[in-house]
Amino acid sequence: MPTPTKIKAPLTKITRFADDVFKLDFAVERKYTRFKPGQFLHLTLEDFDPTQAYWPESRVFSICSAPKTNTLSIIYSVKGAYTTRMRDELVEGGEYWLKLPYGDFIIEQLLPEGETAVLVAGGTGISPYVSYLEQGLENGFGRHVHLAYAVRSPERLSFDDLLSRTRTTETFTQRVWCETDGAEDNGIITDSGPLDLDSVVADVANFPSPHYLLSGPPGMLATFSSKLKTDHGVDEQFIHIDEWE
Numbered sequence: 001m002p003t004p005t006k007i008k009a010p011l012t013k014i015t016r017f018a019d020d021v022f023k024l025d026f027a028v029e030r031k032y033t034r035f036k037p038g039q040f041l042h043l044t045l046e047d048f049d050p051t052q053a054y055w056p057e058s059r060v061f062s063i064c065s066a067p068k069t070n071t072l073s074i075i076y077s078v079k080g081a082y083t084t085r086m087r088d089e090l091v092e093g094g095e096y097w098l099k100l101p102y103g104d105f106i107i108e109q110l111l112p113e114g115e116t117a118v119l120v121a122g123g124t125g126i127s128p129y130v131s132y133l134e135q136g137l138e139n140g141f142g143r144h145v146h147l148a149y150a151v152r153s154p155e156r157l158s159f160d161d162l163l164s165r166t167r168t169t170e171t172f173t174q175r176v177w178c179e180t181d182g183a184e185d186n187g188i189i190t191d192s193g194p195l196d197l198d199s200v201v202a203d204v205a206n207f208p209s210p211h212y213l214l215s216g217p218p219g220m221l222a223t224f225s226s227k228l229k230t231d232h233g234v235d236e237q238f239i240h241i242d243e244w245e
């Protein structure tokens with residue numbers, strides 16, 4: 001596992017999906033993107049003095065760009081004081097300190113070879129899966145992968161391009177829920193309403209040894225995890241949660 005590094009990176013692009021959901025792209029040297037899909041980075045709004053050990057206040061975000069490229073991307077939703085500051089203070093062209101890679105929500109290491117990965121994502125919870133999907137599209141998945149992704153409104157649907165490309169992959173299936181109707185969705189949305197866990201379980205019933213990976217709002221994770229165990233008899237070893245708190 002690469003040792004975490006601190007880097008100052010130019011913020012090249014801010015993409016706004018909704019008033020409270022933004023994607024940030026940072027330009028970095030390729031050597032800094034040797035993370036494992038599913039890992040996260042620290043972002044600080046403060047200046048950092050590399051000659052000092054002290055790392056200022058920061059927040060962590062799953063990396064949602066492909067490894068071994070020249071870009072590091074994150075998606076964040078505005079929740080509390082710090083992410084509100086991010087919305088107000090971050091500017092394209094500015095340079096910001098990042099620290100990475102961290103975390104053990106690494107799909108390839110969590111699942112035995114050939115067993116099914118069921119990626120369950122609510123909103124920005126899709127982030128840790130994006131780099132895994134990008135890597136799988138390039139090198140093959142070596143297992144069946146099913147994505148169950150839910151957004152509150154069509155404009156919050158991120159990674160349309162990625163989700164169009166995965167649709168044509170043989171070992172990949174997906175279902176995308178949207179709670180409200182709205183703008184053009186490129187045909188990616190398949191279901192309306194909130195994510196229906198019973199349908200997810202039925203969708204993957206015939207694939208070998210489904211492992212449920214859960215990422216999203218803490219309330220959703222707790223509900224889904226307990227429902228998988230009590231309603232569907234899924235053993236704990238087949239449930240993996242990306243804890244965001």
Ligand SMILES: Cc1cc2nc3c(=O)[nH]c(=O)nc-3n(C[C@H](O)[C@H](O)[C@H](O)COP(=O)(O)OP(=O)(O)OC[C@H]3O[C@@H](n4cnc5c(N)ncnc54)[C@H](O)[C@@H]3O)c2cc1C
Pocket residue numbers: 040057058059060061062063074075076077078079080081082083084103124127128242243244245
């Ligand atoms: C592994 C992981 C991955 C995550 N990935 C994403 C992601 O991809 N997208 C996304 O939107 N969110 C992600 N989060 C959540 C994100 O890091 C923030 O916690 C969340 O956005 C809360 O918003 P806030 O910081 O504005 O809230 P705030 O109200 O500012 O703080 C929320 C919490 O941060 C902690 N905190 C408070 N002060 C400090 C401090 N000085 N230093 C460190 N922590 C402090 C406390 O637990 C506090 O309750 C992730 C969290 C984790 C743990």
